[in-house]
Amino acid sequence: MEETKFRGKCEGNWMYGSYAKTGVGLHYIVPQNLISNQLLGYVVDKKSVGQYTGLKDKHSKEIFEGDSDGFYIVKKGEFPVRCHETCKIIDRAYGWYLDPIDKSTEPSSWEIPLNDFYVNRLDAFDKNIYDNPELLEN
Incomplete structure (x- = not known):
């Protein structure tokens, strides 16, 4: 079974776990190993929330929505x-x-x-659109 995991930024740091949002517009990342009767988690910027794809790059780094190798963005x-x-x-x-960053040349x-197949042929997914917004400028 594929692991469902998310990440989001809280005060400049990445938090990993389950994703929850409240009716008042707060977005949380709740650590998955947390056992509690209360919702304890980190309030994160909703624009930074991304889901784990279930894949790792050739350096065994987990690939999340919004990650990039510098040529493509994961969506x-x-x-x-x-x-x-x-x-x-x-x-x-x-x-x-x-999704290719440079859309000027086919294919x-x-x-x-x-x-x-593609992940193993590409460079490391060591960038993301949240820490590197310049990736979205094309």
Whole structure:
């Protein structure tokens, strides 16, 4: 079974665990090993919350939504599936995918599914869009 884990920033530090939000708009990361009768967690910036993809990069670092290798950004959602012979969109898929930062040159501007095949061929996912907002400037 895939581990469901999130991360979010609290006062400049990454917190890891389960994600919860309240009716008054607060967003929490609750440590997963915490046993308590109360909701004890860290209030995090909702824009920094990202889910664990279930994959690790070639350096065994967990890959989260919003992570980047400098060329792609990890996202979750609907993305196009292309025919490599015709370059046309032939279907749509939903799930984890790699969104290219530079969209100026095909086929390197195409979204690709996030899976072990691609992860093992890319550099380390040592950046993210929260600590490196310049990744979103293209």
